[in-house]
Amino acid sequence: MDVHESLLELIGNTPLVRLRTPGAGRTAPVYAKLEYLSAGGSVKDRPGLRMIEEAERSGALRPGGTVVEATSGNTGAGLAMVAAAKGYRTVVVLPDKSSAEKIATLRAYGAEVVVRPGGLPLEDPEHIVNLARRIAEQTPGGWFAQQYDNPANPDAHYRTTGPEIWRQTEGRVTHLVSCVGTGGTISGTGRFLKEASDGAVRVIGADPASSVYSGGDGRPYFVEAAGRFRHPETIDDSWPVSFHREVVDELLPIADRDALLTIRRLAREEGLLVGGSSGTAVTAALRVAAELGPEQLVVVMLPDSGRQYLSKYFNDDWMLRNGFLDGDAAHPLVGDAVPAELRERPLPYLHHRSTVGQALDALRARAAAGADPVLPAGPAPVAPGRQPTALELLGAASLEQLAAALAQGKAAPTDPIADHLTAPLPRFGTGERADAALAELTAAGCDTAVVVHDGHGVGLVGAAELKALLG
Numbered sequence: 213m214d215v216h217e218s219l220l221e222l223i224g225n226t227p228l229v230r231l232r233t234p235g236a237g238r239t240a241p242v243y244a245k246l247e248y249l250s251a252g253g254s255v256k257d258r259p260g261l262r263m264i265e266e267a268e269r270s271g272a273l274r275p276g277g278t279v280v281e282a283t284s285g286n287t288g289a290g291l292a293m294v295a296a297a298k299g300y301r302t303v304v305v306l307p308d309k310s311s312a313e314k315i316a317t318l319r320a321y322g323a324e325v326v327v328r329p330g331g332l333p334l335e336d337p338e339h340i341v342n343l344a345r346r347i348a349e350q351t352p353g354g355w356f357a358q359q360y361d362n363p364a365n366p367d368a369h370y371r372t373t374g375p376e377i378w379r380q381t382e383g384r385v386t387h388l389v390s391c392v393g394t395g396g397t398i399s400g401t402g403r404f405l406k407e408a409s410d411g412a413v414r415v416i417g418a419d420p421a422s423s424v425y426s427g428g429d430g431r432p433y434f435v436e437a438a439g440r441f442r443h444p445e446t447i448d449d450s451w452p453v454s455f456h457r458e459v460v461d462e463l464l465p466i467a468d469r470d471a472l473l474t475i476r477r478l479a480r481e482e483g484l485l486v487g488g489s490s491g492t493a494v495t496a497a498l499r500v501a502a503e504l505g506p507e508q509l510v511v512v513m514l515p516d517s518g519r520q521y522l523s524k525y526f527n528d529d530w531m532l533r534n535g536f537l538d539g540d541a542a543h544p545l546v547g548d549a550v551p552a553e554l555r556e557r558p559l560p561y562l563h564h565r566s567t568v569g570q571a572l573d574a575l576r577a578r579a580a581a582g583a584d585p586v587l588p589a590g591p592a593p594v595a596p597g598r599q600p601t602a603l604e605l606l607g608a609a610s611l612e613q614l615a616a617a618l619a620q621g622k623a624a625p626t627d628p629i630a631d632h633l634t635a636p637l638p639r640f641g642t643g644e645r646a647d648a649a650l651a652e653l654t655a656a657g658c659d660t661a662v663v664v665h666d667g668h669g670v671g672l673v674g675a676a677e678l679k680a681l682l683g
């Protein structure tokens with residue numbers, strides 16, 4: 213019989229499929245490793261299984277125990293699937309930017325899900341890693357998987373992903389391209405391929421453009437689960453022990469927009485429905501392959517399926533709102549109010565650590581210049597003058613509301629503005645139609661919105677400007 217005794221036998225052993233896009237045989241062939249075909253639907257089944265097996269072996273996890281992890285989703289699903297198959301309880305702590313589909317998947321496996329705000333400094337006790345550690349300590353039989361620092365994570369890839377690629381390509385692989393989150397995939401797979409090829413295989417990390425791994429300032433980005441975010445108030449940003457930097461020859465920064473447009477093309481042109489980090493990796497792989505000849509062979513890791521992101525990357529409204537689509541130029545667009553040459557200017561906004569007094573000065577200056585006296589607010593930037601991403605604009609302040617709070621004694625000029633913010637300003641992507649944006653702005657009772665291009669706030673637009681655009 214061709215049968216399996218356990219689902220756990222169906223983890224890994226994923227196929228390599230050639231991407232057609234590079235075309236014409238001029239460049240090196242690029243083979244995609246389809247990790248969404250693993251039993252739990254992602255590259256994280258492998259470390260999920262190995263980390264649990266190692267914990268069982270060491271006695272850290274015993275029958276009736278509870279698996280606890282902090283994760284943006286896939287590791288939780290891998291662990292929850294293996295835990296369900298082996299009879300353990302699972303608790304997963306994840307950041308609120310995780311897609312609804314990922315959270316629902318965890319609950320479907322019977323995991324208890326704790327959602328906490330993402331984007332906190334590492335030292336904050338409410339940071340998901342600190343919270344997961346506490347939950348594990350306080351739960352009888354609790355075991356914290358700790359994928360960032362657990363050697364079983366890269367080891368899973370050293371033992372399975374690397375050997376599979378070597379065998380599948382008959383040792384002809386010359387380049388490995390992978391995203392870096394915990395670093396487990398690239399470190400374990402890369403190390404195996406380097407050893408097997410006597411150091412000939414080049415290992416390339418594909419990184420979201422602002423991730424610190426490739427030299428970015430760590431501001432948030434929209435591709436989930438890859439790269440490394442750094443909160444401006446994080447003091448000690450030690451990289452994960454699971455990331456063996458010495459295995460990686462090069463790290464290529466890839467803009468969110470390029471990554472997301474790439475996966476939309478892969479779905480439509482090749483029938484490959486994959487997640488955002490696959491877009492980051494494929495964009496990098498195509499760039500690498502373009503410099504190579506047909507005798508070389510690139511393998512790119514596609515960590516998960518696009519089904520987890522249908523409400524985001526494959527949803528035109530979401531893509532438009534975040535400035536990732538150009539929109540229909542037959543109509544006046546929001547972006548026409550902030551022409552491309554003006555998008556490099558810093559967005560006027562308030563640092564959330566500034567005081568009410570400083571905010572009032574900035575708002576009065578806007579009023580004196582004839583602008584609507586409201587401003588978006590968010591964390592102080594790591595690099596002065598850089599554009600905050602739309603993900604950082606956590607609130608807003610208006611002259612009217614602050615003046616009223618002062619008059620009523622509810623605010624003092626020395627208070628941090630963070631304590632007195634209102635809801636974030638509405639935001640519209642550059643590709644959205646100006647008429648629809650104006651209607652939405654009016655319905656929200658606001659006069660000003662943030663204009664977003666490529667995920668970044670690039671300007672403020674008032675109702676009057678939108679009306680002027682519409683003639």
Ligand SMILES: Cc1ncc(COP(=O)(O)O)c(C=O)c1O
Nearest residue numbers: 286393394395396397437489515
């Ligand atoms: C979708 C996705 N892409 C990329 C990664 C990064 O993989 P690694 O943590 O092995 O570096 C992950 C890890 O969770 C992931 O879930």
